[in-house]
Structures are given as structure tokens and as C-alpha cells.
Amino acid sequence: MLTETSKLEELIGRDYPHGFVTALDTDSVPVGLNEAMIRLISSKKEEPAFMLEWRLEAYRHWLTMSEPGWSTVHHPPIDYQGISYYSAPSSRKDGPQSLADVDPELLRTYEKLGVPLQEREMLAGVAVDAVFDSISVATTFKDKLGELGIIFCSFSEAVREHPELVRQYLGSVVPYTDNFFATLNSAVFSDGSFCYIPPGVRCPMELSTYFRINARNTGQFERTLIIADRGAYVSYLEGCTAPMRDENQLHAAVVELIALEGAQIKYATVQNWYPGDKEGKGGIYNFVTKRGDCRGDNAKISWTQVETGSAITWKYPSVILRGDNAVGEFYSVALTNHYQQADTGTKMIHLGKNTRSTILSKGISAGHGQNAYRGLVQVAKSAVGARNYTQCDSLLLGDRCAAHTFPYIVVKNRTAQVEHEASTSRIGEDQLFYCQSRGIAPEDAVSMIVNGFCKDVFKELPMEFAVEAQKLLGVSLEGSIG
Amino acid sequence: MLEISNLHVSIDDKPILRGLDLTVRAGEVHAIMGPNGSGKSTLAHVLAGRENYQVTAGEVFFAGRNLLELSPEERAREGIFLAFQYPVEIPGVANIYLLKAAVNALRKHRGEAELDAVDFLALVKDKLQLLGMEQSLLYRAVNQGFSGGEKKRNEILQMAVLEPKLAILDETDSGLDIDALKVVATGVNSMRSGERAIILVTHYQRLLDYIVPDYVHVLANGRIARSGGPALAMELETRGYGWIEEAASQEEARRLAGGGR
Numbered sequence: 060m061l062t063e064t065s066k067l068e069e070l071i072g073r074d075y076p077h078g079f080v081t082a083l084d085t086d087s088v089p090v091g092l093n094e095a096m097i098r099l100i101s102s103k104k105e106e107p108a109f110m111l112e113w114r115l116e117a118y119r120h121w122l123t124m125s126e127p128g129w130s131t132v133h134h135p136p137i138d139y140q141g142i143s144y145y146s147a148p149s150s151r152k153d154g155p156q157s158l159a160d161v162d163p164e165l166l167r168t169y170e171k172l173g174v175p176l177q178e179r180e181m182l183a184g185v186a187v188d189a190v191f192d193s194i195s196v197a198t199t200f201k202d203k204l205g206e207l208g209i210i211f212c213s214f215s216e217a218v219r220e221h222p223e224l225v226r227q228y229l230g231s232v233v234p235y236t237d238n239f240f241a242t243l244n245s246a247v248f249s250d251g252s253f254c255y256i257p258p259g260v261r262c263p264m265e266l267s268t269y270f271r272i273n274a275r276n277t278g279q280f281e282r283t284l285i286i287a288d289r290g291a292y293v294s295y296l297e298g299c300t301a302p303m304r305d306e307n308q309l310h311a312a313v314v315e316l317i318a319l320e321g322a323q324i325k326y327a328t329v330q331n332w333y334p335g336d337k338e339g340k341g342g343i344y345n346f347v348t349k350r351g352d353c354r355g356d357n358a359k360i361s362w363t364q365v366e367t368g369s370a371i372t373w374k375y376p377s378v379i380l381r382g383d384n385a386v387g388e389f390y391s392v393a394l395t396n397h398y399q400q401a402d403t404g405t406k407m408i409h410l411g412k413n414t415r416s417t418i419l420s421k422g423i424s425a426g427h428g429q430n431a432y433r434g435l436v437q438v439a440k441s442a443v444g445a446r447n448y449t450q451c452d453s454l455l456l457g458d459r460c461a462a463h464t465f466p467y468i469v470v471k472n473r474t475a476q477v478e479h480e481a482s483t484s485r486i487g488e489d490q491l492f493y494c495q496s497r498g499i500a501p502e503d504a505v506s507m508i509v510n511g512f513c514k515d516v517f518k519e520l521p522m523e524f525a526v527e528a529q530k531l532l533g534v535s536l537e538g539s540i541g
Numbered sequence: 542m543l544e545i546s547n548l549h550v551s552i553d554d555k556p557i558l559r560g561l562d563l564t565v566r567a568g569e570v571h572a573i574m575g576p577n578g579s580g581k582s583t584l585a586h587v588l589a590g591r592e593n594y595q596v597t598a599g600e601v602f603f604a605g606r607n608l609l610e611l612s613p614e615e616r617a618r619e620g621i622f623l624a625f626q627y628p629v630e631i632p633g634v635a636n637i638y639l640l641k642a643a644v645n646a647l648r649k650h651r652g653e654a655e656l657d658a659v660d661f662l663a664l665v666k667d668k669l670q671l672l673g674m675e676q677s678l679l680y681r682a683v684n685q686g687f688s689g690g691e692k693k694r695n696e697i698l699q700m701a702v703l704e705p706k707l708a709i710l711d712e713t714d715s716g717l718d719i720d721a722l723k724v725v726a727t728g729v730n731s732m733r734s735g736e737r738a739i740i741l742v743t744h745y746q747r748l749l750d751y752i753v754p755d756y757v758h759v760l761a762n763g764r765i766a767r768s769g770g771p772a773l774a775m776e777l778e779t780r781g782y783g784w785i786e787e788a789a790s791q792e793e794a795r796r797l798a799g800g801g802r
Contacts, residue, residue, distance in 0.1 A: 508633075
């Protein structure tokens with residue numbers, strides 16, 4: 060037993076490969092949070108009055124709230140007055156109009172990360188709205204998308220250029236009163252992505268955004284809003300990685316998805332933020348609120364996530380199945396290694412008739428990792444014929460990690476069918492030895508077994524993302540044998 | 542090919558093998574028999590490199606190399622194959638994927654190019670036919686939901702594809718009905734060659750009706766108590782293991798009393 064544990068520890072003891080800090084002049088505001096700070100953020104972003112008012116209402120509400128204490132995660136208290144709430148690369152002042160105007164240091168960072176910001180993305184068919192710290196510095200393919208009436212831009216730009224859309228939809232899925240972190244985000248959100256697909260339009264390419272946290276002591280508060288109008292379709296990819304650093308960084312994003320009648324939104328995430336070192340020092344706190352609303356009949360929203368980074372992950376991408384025959388899906392792989400903690404899952408709220416939801420959650424715990432699935436399947440009285448299928452599988456590596464499952468099921472309509480399956484297994488010495496006795500190195504065997512465990516989720520990812528996700532799992536788990 | 546001398550092995554400080562000697566040459570088939578708990582499976586696993594078995598004394602040389610210094614995967618790459626008595630299930634990993642990873646690990650070690658999907662499939666299909674196995678079995682998760690017979694045949698399939706120099710079959714006959722046993726035996730017999738050695742670990746003589754060994758050894762008290770030809774297996778079938786165990790105990794008592802004579 061002991062030998063097995065120490066062997067697995069060697070295998071999974073790999074260092075974070077994206078650890079570097081780029082030297083960039085940043086335009087940060089002083090630390091601390093008050094009304095004046097919110098006014099400053101809003102004025103720096105040249106926002107209309109309604110936006111400032113919304114932020115202030117959120118802030119005032121936030122003051123009445125306290126941090127939630129119900130999850131399994133543990134962390135030292137966060138000093139919300141010790142955080143700088145706005146940061147943007149200084150080159151923004153001059154307003155980069157093209158890649159030539161962008162700080163070359165920034166471009167090099169993206170290159171190191173393999174972000175396809177230049178010619179490559181055209182070949183790959185990916186439009187990238189790159190968020191570096193809090194502000195979008197480059198948007199590509201905008202013209203091409205514009206021809207179809209698709210709006211894909213930074214959130215700040217949307218607030219200025221399309222205030223009527225922002226006003227109509229912002230906070231309509233995640234109201235500013237929703238929860239402590241979402242409310243904080245509503246008050247201070249820095250930037251993010253905005254996407255609107257007009258009726259009947261199928262977005263011809265995968266939309267993607269790369270987030271990267273780089274400024275010291277800067278909490279990141281993205282805001283993403285995606286609207287698929289009647290009969291529209293969009294697939295959105297979000298991928299993240301961050302440089303190595305010592306302090307904990309708070310990240311509280313909000314993502315709102317709205318699918319009108321017959322519309323479909325697929326939202327995929329590969330999250331690889333700095334998880335902290337082997338002793339659990341440093342790392343990102345990722346407290347995210349993601350929710351989709353199937354607002355019309357026959358709408359469909361799918362969340363797919365691969366969570367391997369962050370010291371703490373706290374997120375529950377959810378779907379409100381409001382329209383009749385609406386479909387909600389949640390596919391998740393969450394990996395915790397060393398001292399990482401994850402409390403993640405989903406909520407499927409069935410309101411419409413014949414609504415269907417599928418939940419497939421794969422949790423992998425290694426080292427001292429803590430992994431919790433927390434899910435709610437709620438079937439309202441109105442949801443005649445609702446169906447849900449839930450499968451939660453946990454995989455343990457070694458004997459110091461833990462997996463927890465908290466499935467909540469509330470059914471108020473007797474025609475509903477709800478299924479829940481769960482399993483817990485471990486990569487045993489037996490499986491490793493079996494692979495080794497066939498000539499396969501143990502780190503390849505671990506990678507093979509873990510990828511096999513996650514296969515059902517990976518096949519929901521777009522092809523190029525699936526490859527990235529497999530590599531990421533490999534990187535997060537493998538290590539050279541001592 | 543394989544030289545085992547004075548091998549002592551303990552599990553959790555309990556001695557299991559106590560001075561085992563065995564020489565296996567290329568082209569030979571050896572059957573290791575013995576009652577339950579005599580150390581047959583321990584021997585098989587020690588040769589494959591299982592970790593929690595402590596080798597307290599003795600030497601094992603394989604093709605001139607000190608086997609005990611090699612990791613399990615290195616042993617496999619050098620040409621040792623263990624067919625498991627209880628093959629492990631690996632959910633989510635397709636059988637063909639494991640097989641391909643194994644073949645290419647071995648080829649890489651030999652400095653050969655990795656096989657592409659087409660060539661690999663051609664290689665495997667041949668062997669499938671030989672073992673009367675369905676191709677669909679390749680795409681199922683490794684051993685998951687396999688019947689006992691399918692698991693054993695899958696082990697033989699892996700052996701046939703990997704073409705080891707030394708194949709060790711650990712109780713491959715256990716739990717097989719007579720038809721499955723014949724299929725497995727056909728597979729093993731097709732692997733017999735002048736360059737390959739095979740060690741059959743078995744409790745029953747039944748398997749040896751179909752795979753006729755060159756040598757039969759009986760393990761008792763952690764040593765080889767008796768060696769002979771196929772006739773020895775027949776004798777065991779009628780007389781059981783008791784008389785050999787008894788003789789082995791008496792011999793050990795004599796040895797201890799004789800004080801290192």
C-alpha cells in the first residue's frame with residue numbers, strides 16, 4: 060500500500076509548465092472597494108449611466124451578504140479590501156487597432172501558451188477574443204461574423220455599442236442578488252465576452268476566448284453574456300492558463316447564457332489556472348457562477364468542462380429548462396492533485412413540459428486532492444414528463460485524496476423520471492502492474508487509465524479541444540519516475 | 542534462457558519460496574505444478590516483477606541479464622510475458638488501445654518503427670481468428686464485462702500479438718470449460734517454437750493433456766520437490782500431491798537435523 064502511494068505520488072508530482080510572469084506595464088487602480096472605486100471603474104470604461112447604476116445596486120446588496128460556507132472547500136479568509144479591482148495593459152490607452160499595435164511582450168506570452176492569435180487561427184477556423192488581465196486587446200474575425208449579424212466582442216465594447224442588448228439580458232439569468240461572488244462580480248466586473256447570434260443564424264465557427272491572469276494582486280471578474288436568438292446555434296470555447304505565482308488570487312466570473320426558442324448553445328471550458336505548488340501554496344481561487352436559461356421551447360444548452368487547475372474550484376454550471384421540450388446537458392471532468400480542492404457540479408431546473416437533462420460528472424482525485432460533486436435536479440410541478448439522467452463517477456489515485464458526492468433531487472411532478480448512478484473506483488496497483496507487464500511505462504498507464512475514465516466527457520468536446528484536454532490531463536498527472 | 546538459483550521470496554515477511562532452482566532453455570515447455578499455497582503463482586509474479594514480493598536471496602538471470610534489477614515494463618520489453626490468472630479490468634480503455642500501446646512500447650524498445658493503425662489491425666485480426674475471438678472484443682474496455690473464458694482468451698491474444706521470448710501462464714486453465722480450454726491450448730501450441738520458452742503454472746493435469754510439456758516440476762514447501770517428464774503429471778493425477786509434500790517435509794527435516802550436511 061505504502062509503495063503504491065509513493066509511486067503514484069511520483070507519477071503525479073509534475074510541475075506546472077505554464078509558470079512564468081510577463082513583465083508588462085499595467086494600469087492598476089489602488090487596492091480596496093467602495094462606491095468611489097466602482098464609479099472610477101465605470102468611468103474608466105466610459106460606461107452609460109444604467110451600467111453604473113446596476114453596479115452600484117449590486118455593490119450595496121453585496122454589503123449585506125456574507126461568504127457562503129456550505130461547500131467542502133477551505134481557505135484562509137479573503138481580504139476583499141486588499142484586492143485591486145481594475146487592471147488593464149497600459150497599451151490600451153492608445154487603443155490597439157490591430158495586432159501591430161499590441162504590446163509585443165503580450166504577443167510573446169500568447170505564443171508561449173500556444174494561443175493562436177495570428178495567422179494560425181484563420182486556418183484553424185477559430186475567432187479569438189483574447190482577454191489579458193481585465194481587458195480585451197484583440198478581436199479577430201469580427202468582420203466576417205458581422206456579415207451574418209453575429210456580434211462577438213468584449214463586454215466593455217458591447218456596453219458601449221449595444222447597450223440595448225446588454226440592458227435587456229444582463230442579469231436576467233444570474234441576477235445581481237444571486238450569490239456573494241456573483242454579486243461582487245456584478246459590482247466590479249472588469250471585462251469579458253459578449254456574443255449575440257441573430258434568429259436562424261448558425262455561427263459558422265467555434266468562438267473562443269483565452270483568459271490569462273497576469274497582474275499581481277488583481278482579482279479577475281469577467282462577465283460573459285451569450286444570447287442565441289430564435290433558432291440560432293453557437294459553440295463557444297473557453298480556455299485558461301495562468302503564470303506561476305505565490306499569492307492566492309481571487310477569480311469570480313459570471314457567465315450567462317440565453318437560448319430562445321429552438322436555439323442551441325454549446326459552452327466548453329478547459330480550465331488550467333495555477334493550482335498552487337506541491338505544498339498547496341498559492342494558486343487561484345476560482346469562484347464562478349455559470350448559468351444558462353432555455354427561455355424558449357425546444358431550446359438546448361450544453362456545458363462541457365475540463366477543470367484541472369486552480370487551488371480551489373467552486374462552480375456549478377446550471378441550466379434552467381423553462382421552455383417545453385428544452386434540453387440541458389452537463390459534462391464534466393474535474394481533476395484535483397496535490398492540495399487542490401474542487402466543489403463542482405450542476406443544477407438542472409425543470410420547469411417546462413417534457414424537458415430533459417443529462418449530467419455526466421467524472422471526478423479524479425490525486426495527492427491530497429479533494430473533489431466534490433454537488434448537483435441539484437429539480438422538477439417543478441409544471442414539468443410534466445421531465446426526465447433526468449445523472450451519472451457521477453469518481454476515480455482515486457493513492458490513499459490520501461478524497462471524493463465526495465452530494466446529489467440533491469427534488470421532484471414535484473409524479474410523471475417525472477429521474478435516474479442517478481454513481482461509482483467510485485481507484486487506479487489500483489493491479490491495473491498499473493497489468494499495464495507494466497505489457498511493457499507500458501507506469502506514467503503512460505496512469506494517463507491511459509485516466510483518459511479512459513474521462514472518455515465519455517471528452518467526446519462532447521470539439522475535436523481540437525479534446526486533444527488539448529487529453530494533453531492537459533497528461534501534464535497534470537504524469538511525472539518522470541525518480 | 543532463464544536461470545533461477547536459490548530463489549527466496551517473502552510476502553509481508555512470510556517466506557513463500559525457499560531456495561528454488563530452475564533452468565529453462567529456449568524451445569522448452571515447463572509445467573510448474575503443486576498444491577494450493579505452494580508458491581506457484583508467487584513464482585510467476587516474481588518473474589514478471591510484482592512489487593510487494595520481497596526477494597530475500599537468490600538470483601534470476603534472463604537471456605544473460607539480471608532480471609531482478611529490471612522494472613516490470615523493462616522485463617516485458619525484454620520478452621517476458623505473464624498471462625494473469627485474474628486479468629484486471631480497466632474501464633474506459635479499449636482493449637485494442639492497450640494492445641497497441643503495448644506492441645508499440647515493445648517495438649520502440651527494439652528500435653523498430655511504431656505500427657500504424659492499419660498494419661496493427663491486420664496483425665491482430667490474424668491472431669483473433671486463430672483464437673476464435675470476435676473482433677468486437679477489441680473495442681470493449683479491457684476485460685470489463687468479459688466472461689471468464691473471454692478473459693483467458695484475451696490474455697492468450699495479447700501473448701500471441703506480443704510474441705514474447707518467455708511466456709508464463711498462471712493458472713490459465715482455471716475456470717475454463719473444456720471447449721474454452723481447447724481453444725486456449727490451440728493458441729498456446731501455435732506459439733511453441735525453438736526460440737520461445739513457455740512456463741505453465743497449473744494445479745491440474747488436465748491442461749497438460751492439450752499442451753504437452755517437456756518437463757514437469759512439483760512445488761512443495763517453496764522448493765521444487767520433484768521433476769520429471771509428462772508421466773509425473775499423470776502420477777499426480779492419480780496419487781494427488783500428499784505423498785510429495787510428505788516426502789518434501791521429511792527431506793527438510795533430515796536436512797535441518799543433519800546440520801548443513
